Amino acid sequence: MPNPTAAMLVIGDEILSGRTRDSNLHYLAGELTRRGIDLHEARVVADVHGAIVDAVNALRAGHDHVFTSGGIGPTHDDITADAVAAAFGLPLGIRDDARAILAAHYARTGMEFNAARQRMARIPPGARLIDNPISAAPGFSLENVHVMAGVPAIFEAMLASVLPTLTGGAPLLSQSLRLERGEGEIATPLAELAAEFSDLSFGSYPFNQNGIYGANIVVRGTDGARVDQAMARLAGLFAP
Amino acid sequence: MPNPTAAMLVIGDEILSGRTRDSNLHYLAGELTRRGIDLHEARVVADVHGAIVDAVNALRAGHDHVFTSGGIGPTHDDITADAVAAAFGLPLGIRDDARAILAAHYARTGMEFNAARQRMARIPPGARLIDNPISAAPGFSLENVHVMAGVPAIFEAMLASVLPTLTGGAPLLSQSLRLERGEGEIATPLAELAAEFSDLSFGSYPFNQNGIYGANIVVRGTDGARVDQAMARLAGLFAP
Numbered sequence: 175m176p177n178p179t180a181a182m183l184v185i186g187d188e189i190l191s192g193r194t195r196d197s198n199l200h201y202l203a204g205e206l207t208r209r210g211i212d213l214h215e216a217r218v219v220a221d222v223h224g225a226i227v228d229a230v231n232a233l234r235a236g237h238d239h240v241f242t243s244g245g246i247g248p249t250h251d252d253i254t255a256d257a258v259a260a261a262f263g264l265p266l267g268i269r270d271d272a273r274a275i276l277a278a279h280y281a282r283t284g285m286e287f288n289a290a291r292q293r294m295a296r297i298p299p300g301a302r303l304i305d306n307p308i309s310a311a312p313g314f315s316l317e318n319v320h321v322m323a324g325v326p327a328i329f330e331a332m333l334a335s336v337l338p339t340l341t342g343g344a345p346l347l348s349q350s351l352r353l354e355r356g357e358g359e360i361a362t363p364l365a366e367l368a369a370e371f372s373d374l375s376f377g378s379y380p381f382n383q384n385g386i387y388g389a390n391i392v393v394r395g396t397d398g399a400r401v402d403q404a405m406a407r408l409a410g411l412f413a414p
Numbered sequence: 415m416p417n418p419t420a421a422m423l424v425i426g427d428e429i430l431s432g433r434t435r436d437s438n439l440h441y442l443a444g445e446l447t448r449r450g451i452d453l454h455e456a457r458v459v460a461d462v463h464g465a466i467v468d469a470v471n472a473l474r475a476g477h478d479h480v481f482t483s484g485g486i487g488p489t490h491d492d493i494t495a496d497a498v499a500a501a502f503g504l505p506l507g508i509r510d511d512a513r514a515i516l517a518a519h520y521a522r523t524g525m526e527f528n529a530a531r532q533r534m535a536r537i538p539p540g541a542r543l544i545d546n547p548i549s550a551a552p553g554f555s556l557e558n559v560h561v562m563a564g565v566p567a568i569f570e571a572m573l574a575s576v577l578p579t580l581t582g583g584a585p586l587l588s589q590s591l592r593l594e595r596g597e598g599e600i601a602t603p604l605a606e607l608a609a610e611f612s613d614l615s616f617g618s619y620p621f622n623q624n625g626i627y628g629a630n631i632v633v634r635g636t637d638g639a640r641v642d643q644a645m646a647r648l649a650g651l652f653a654p
Contacts, residue, residue, distance in 0.1 A: 191588070192453075199436075248598040249629075325621075348431070348433070394431065
């Protein structure tokens with residue numbers, strides 16, 4: 175059975191203006207790979223309602239899971255919940271369960287639970303809340319769309335709650351071989367080996383560090399014995 | 415006149431598997447912002463022909479410029495040139511001008527100009543070559559699609575060649591104010607100020623560092639005097 179597939183949607187003007195460097199995609203990619211969920215695609219869009227709605231609808235139709243990051247705070251530029259609800263044709267209002275979580279958090283910390291903070295209790299009907307152990311405001315999963323915070327520590331904590339609820343596949347295993355030779359020298363035998371081991375994927379990633387150039391050859395697959403076989407053949411082909 | 419718009423397409427299994435952390439998006443975003451070209455969207459796709467073709471066609475139809483990174487080396491997993499040519503319905507063969515550049519490079523460095531390396535001289539008809547001062551293999555611009563390398567140093571060098579040829583807009587200026595207060599406390603007056611200065615964009619980016627939490631408020635716009643006015647009002651609203 176093929177592995178489940180996933181897409182990521184990063185939401186935020188700050189990524190596209192160059193102010194902030196996204197780190198959630200890299201983190202999600204590693205976590206999904208370990209669990210055998212294949213991340214096929216990622217998109218980054220601005221804080222624009224129509225852009226978020228269109229991306230959510232395109233991605234949820236094409237993948238088993240969609241993970242979003244960003245835009246679920248209390249300020250005017252946090253419009254992800256509105257856009258996801260709109261993508262599903264659902265209303266968005268304050269939900270009692272989310273409000274209770276936030277009310278308890280602000281009572282405990284002595285901060286006012288004002289109108290702006292109550293915005294964070296707006297959750298579409300039918301969505302499952304995602305726990306936020308850091309700042310309380312929950313994310314949510316609506317069908318196959320998992321809506322999470324953009325702040326990396328909160329994104330990572332939310333993902334830790336969501337992942338155990340998803341059916342994984344065979345984890346993707348990888349091994350790599352560092353070669354201090356130009357890609358152009360190894361390309362032809364490498365392509366022949368990749369064609370022979372067509373159940374595996376072979377990537378070649380060039381580097382040039384301190385005047386030493388070469389390539390890391392990465393072999394990926396779900397069958398560890400096959401990856402071992404391919405690595406042995408690789409080492410035989412390119413050993414110095 | 416509105417600023418030109420752009421999209422980025424990052425191509426590579428290694429980004430989606432979590433092996434490699436992309437840095438070209440962040441670099442491109444900063445460079446475009448400085449030149450008044452608005453980066454509206456980014457996508458990351460795997461080394462899959464159909465996925466690249468579809469993304470190139472979707473993005474080139476919707477934006478003034480598309481910048482791609484990755485997949486233009488000599489190995490079997492480098493399929494970007496094939497996919498971009500296919501997206502335009504063009505053939506892809508070795509072009510004399512590109513071959514001459516590569517032949518000179520390999521003659522100079524004493525490396526063999528073999529079949530795998532000749533693959534890097536395959537350029538669609540009508541495309542303009544993009545200089546690669548590091549490893550010679552050129553990128554290319556085909557209409558509004560700029561095809562560049564994934565290795566960051568080469569991507570950045572290629573971008574430095576391409577950007578001066580593009581018409582820019584009014585550079586986006588930004589100023590920020592760091593507030594050690596919860597976003598929920600400032601959200602309502604901030605939204606009111608954002609509505610009053612509707613020609614500017616206001617972003618709020620929460621942080622939590624070493625137990626200090628707060629938000630950076632970023633005001634962006636192309637009119638420096640207006641940004642100054644908004645910052646003065648912000649400081650007045652939220653000064654301690």
